[in-house]
Amino acid sequence: MADNTNYEILIAGFGGQGLLFSGKVLAYAGLLEGRELSWLPSYGPEMRGGTANCNVILSDTPVGSPIVENPNVLMVMNGPSLDKYESAVTPGGMIFVDSSLISRKVMRDDVTVFYVPSTQMANEKGLSGLANMILLGALVYKTGCVKEETLAEALKKVIPARKAQLFDANMSALALGKEYVQA
Amino acid sequence: MPEKVLMKGNEAIAEAAILAGCRHYFGYPITPQTEVAAYMSKRMPKIGGTFLQAESEIAAINMVYGVASTGKRAMTSSSSPGIALKCEGISYLAGADLPALIVNVQRGGPGLGGIQPSQSDYFLATRGPGHGDFHVLVLAPASVQEMADLTFKAFELADKYRMPAMLLADGTMGQMMEPVVLPAPAEHFIEKPWAVTGTECKRPHNIANSLFLLPEVLERMNFERFERYARVEEEEPMWESFLMEDAEICLVSFGITARVSRNAIVQARKEGLKAGMIRPKTLWPFPKKPLLEAAGKVKSFISVELSMGQMREDVELAVRCQKPVYLCNRTGGMIPTPEEVLQSIRKANEEGG
Structure with a gap:
């Protein structure tokens, strides 16, 4: 990546896939690492069944606009989001695709693409609903945008106390994604 | 801490x-x-x-x-x-x-x-x-x-x-x-x-x-x-100046558009365009003094806002129409991109003051 200290991350897909949550985990990890950061969700009717997205900026300098126009990291979990944002990714950027939900390939040849069948993997491993975290595990491993240790700490903060039992499942999902792109 | x-x-x-x-x-x-x-x-x-x-x-x-x-x-x-x-x-x-x-x-x-x-x-x-x-x-x-x-x-x-x-x-x-x-x-x-x-x-x-x-x-x-x-x-007027020391084009913006403008200014500086910003933190009272002072130094102003130019009028009043005040705006829920703001800086630079 051209600039490996400033990450402009766009996470997009259907409402209900936990996209805002995965962005939140990244943002918290950034906070724990003392980075400059912003997290901006889409809001309104599109979140209810339509497309949803969130913008996360992690930087070593103060964040100007929190709006990510040209992500250097794109994570997509449905076809319409890939159609919409593929061309916006900066040359040399990375795209993480849930290939169980998106059948087509990325058409650009100036970006690095990782296809992870995360929804299918989640279902097979009994981690239904955690496809977002599988893809996030791949994203964090390949970009190095935050450290793996802080990611675990961040998860503890983001998962509400009454759902603490979900921590291990989330950690397994992150590990699965990492292993998949390591292989 | x-x-x-x-x-x-x-x-x-x-x-x-x-x-x-x-x-x-x-x-x-x-x-x-x-x-x-x-x-x-x-x-x-x-x-x-x-x-x-x-x-x-x-x-x-x-x-x-x-x-x-x-x-x-x-x-x-x-x-x-x-x-x-x-x-x-x-x-x-x-x-x-x-x-x-x-x-x-x-x-x-x-x-x-x-x-x-x-x-x-x-x-x-x-x-x-x-x-x-x-x-x-x-x-x-x-x-x-x-x-x-x-x-x-x-x-x-x-x-x-x-x-x-x-x-x-x-x-x-x-x-x-x-x-x-x-x-x-x-x-x-x-x-x-x-x-x-x-x-x-x-x-x-x-x-x-x-x-x-x-x-x-x-x-x-x-x-x-x-x-x-x-x-x-x-x-009580409150404002923040950004790169105004040698600025020739002064952006005036608040809230989210000030954040977008900041990106555009950083980019403009890389192109050699001397842009800066006065960001009002109070809109009433409006920071008239720093704007009037800036009017003596800059070539023009650009009001960057999410309305049809409502703040632009206050900028014109504050600078007593001594310099042109251009408008860079979106409305209806749209937000300008840094590129759009940068375009308006380039345009203001061409038109001079």
């Missing part, structure tokens, strides 16, 4: 209000500010405060009037169409010289409009939101940190000048999360001998009232109120 926490802008407003000593919140839900009410509904009962979801916006603002007249810090929050409904009550607060905080997390208008970010309540906020001769303090945060800091400040200023204050944010500021250091709890509150708290038969009655049927009396009250406003305009 105080701990940095990650919060949504709307939540930062709510927590900062509590830290400022506000224990009475009255609201009615509307996107994109509902998190303020949601946060208050969880916190207020735990600290002995009042959270009340009123039957309407008008009811909520009149409940604020009631608490404000007892000298306690009170607030309400809403978004553009809801703020329009509150205007009657805001005028009454101003007429009775009562301090209170009204939060407006703006969305697109007119009418029911949309729910995406906007700054098109600029006129409504800065010209006195309601009938009659009056102003409210208008504070414009451009980060989650300022959502907290300016909420705190708004309560202090409102008490100091006995007038309502409006925090004029937008949907982006309300929805985004950033690290924030919350202010220390307020400890010192100014005396409010005018508060309606019961006389205990020891003093004459205090009355919170905005009805003055004798024109001589009403005129005197208005004159006196505007003497106070003159002091506010003299002492």
